[in-house]
Amino acid sequence: MRDPRIDYEAAFQALPGMVALLSPDLVFADANEDFLRLAGRTREQLLGRYIFDVFPENPNDPAAAGSREVEASLQRVVATGERDSMALLRYDIEDADRPGHWEEHFWSPVNSPVLDPDGRVVLIVHRVEEVTELIRARGGTGTDSSRARVLEAELYTRSRELQEINERLRRAHAREREVALALQEAMLPAPVPVGHHRAAVRYRPAVGTLNVCGDWYDMVELPGDRIAVAVGDVVGHGLEAAGVMGQLRSALSAAARVADGPAQALEALELYARHVAGAESTTVVKTYIDWGIHTLTYSSAGHPPPALLDPDGTVTFLDRATDPPLGARPEHVPRPEASTAFAEGATLVLYSDGLIERRGEDIDVGLARLAGSLVRHGRAGPEALADALLADLLPPASTNDDTALVIIRL
Incomplete structure (x- = not known):
């Protein structure tokens, strides 16, 4: 017509x-x-x-x-x-x-x-x-x-006049959000091959707000049957957060290739972040996966704990090596590190706080919600599981924070 x-x-x-x-x-x-x-x-x-x-x-x-x-x-x-x-x-x-x-x-x-x-x-x-x-x-x-x-x-x-100003600000924010998301997409890597192991990654921006572009993920191949996986969250939003995110992700990716483990990689990132404006209070978790000895080694800088779903349906949160966010201490202090064994067919889930945290709600409620969703959908492959977790855990209308998610079948 x-x-x-x-x-x-x-x-x-x-x-x-x-x-x-x-x-x-x-x-x-x-x-x-x-x-x-x-x-x-x-x-x-x-x-x-x-x-x-x-x-x-x-x-x-x-x-x-x-x-x-x-x-x-x-x-x-x-x-x-x-x-x-x-x-x-x-x-x-x-x-x-x-x-x-x-x-x-x-x-x-x-x-x-x-x-x-x-x-x-x-x-x-x-x-x-x-x-x-x-x-x-x-x-x-x-x-x-x-x-x-x-x-x-x-x-x-x-x-x-205020209505006019608000409309101009809305249009300016929309343009900044569009540019920041494009920058974010360009800087976040596509998932690298992890041999015969299956993985899925997701990034979901906040809807209707400027709280976007602070979250990131990274996957680095290491010698042997090993990879290093990270998820981080920069405090801030828009173009500034996207720029800081890109610098920290690249620095941690490089550190992971030469560090002896995740704690040492985070220590190197901490020293670098002291010279990056806007990097203070960034949270990040780093996990090394070694399929040769079926071991996860991890360290967290104030980030929500990774979740490990065993084949029998048990969910364990890796929370035995958590330290304050980047820049929280005036002096350099060695960061903690912990290891745990995993069974063939287990699933590792790393995520940012947008997946679990809700205003006025205790974080334990969000962690329990995540565990329940993992148990319900744990038999699905990483791609299907990633979609199921987002559908279960993110509000249907909008979210006030962006979300990064990495799922690896071990």
């Missing part, structure tokens, strides 16, 4: 509220029906005329400044090519049928540019919110009361 043809001229005329189109020379090019009605002018009295010839300043009021303020706003739009929102202003209009008779109006204008392909302003959309009746409903007459009514209306104006 073909898209319906849109009559943009009819749509413009039907727009609610006062809307006019001005040339960069501030000459009326068009105006909708509400603008004509509320301004008390005919189309012939507007089109092709300079805006301040049609709406001059009230000569009877020495304090009048409406036209000067509007002109300054319009000129800013022409000069910058950016939207300009004005505060509430009083702008008296001469009655077209009664020359010399001026009517008090209170307007809140917003001026937006229309740009050509080269970025030049070719039109200005001059939208005016008419709030005269709203202010008159407060009562009072005369200059002093008019000033008082303007002050009363400031709350209304400030509310509109």
Whole structure:
């Protein structure tokens, strides 16, 4: 089915509220029906005329400044090519049928540019919110009361300005979030082959917030039938967190290749992190898997403990080598390390706190929830298990934190 043809001229005329189109020379090019009605002018009295010839300043009021303020706003739009929102202003209009008779109006204008392909302003959309009746409903007459009514209306104006600011911030945050996620995706590695062992990785960003790009995972092949696996979480969000994440992940990946074990790798990362702005309070867990001797060796810097699911359905949390996050101690201190045996066919799960933690809830509740889900879905392969854990443990609508997840069948 073909898209319906849109009559943009009819749509413009039907727009609610006062809307006019001005040339960069501030000459009326068009105006909708509400603008004509509320301004008390005919189309012939507007089109092709300079805006301040049609709406001059009230000569009877020495304090009048409406036209000067509007002109300054319009000129800013022409000069910058950016939207300009004005505060509430009083702008008296001469009655077209009664020359010399001026009517008090209170307007809140917003001026937006229309740009050509080269970025030049070719039109200005001059939208005016008419709030005269709203202010008159407060009562009072005369200059002093008019000033008082303007002050009363400031709350209304400030509310509109805050809405505008919030919308701009929302758009800016959305752009930053998009860039940060792209950077995050580029820096997080694809899962490396681990011989005949199966693995799955997942990264889920927070939904509707900027709390993204602080979590990461890493898998490094080591000599022999061994790999080193890590999951970390940078405190922060957006582009800054993504940048810090990339530096720490790369440093730990390099350290894992030369360190004797996970504790030594984290000690090297700790020393490096002291010179990376934004790296303080990062949590990370590092686990070495040795299939030759069926042993897991691990060390944690303030991170939630990995989960080990045995073939018989028993879930054990590896929490015997936990130390504070990076940068928590003023002096360098050796980090703890622990080892545990694993059975063929067991499953190792590393994750970030977004998978288990919920506001106002004890972490043990989240760990129990994870253990229950592992028991229910533990027979599934790593890919299916990863999807099942995310479906079980992440809220269906949104999450306030991003989540990294690594699953390895041992």
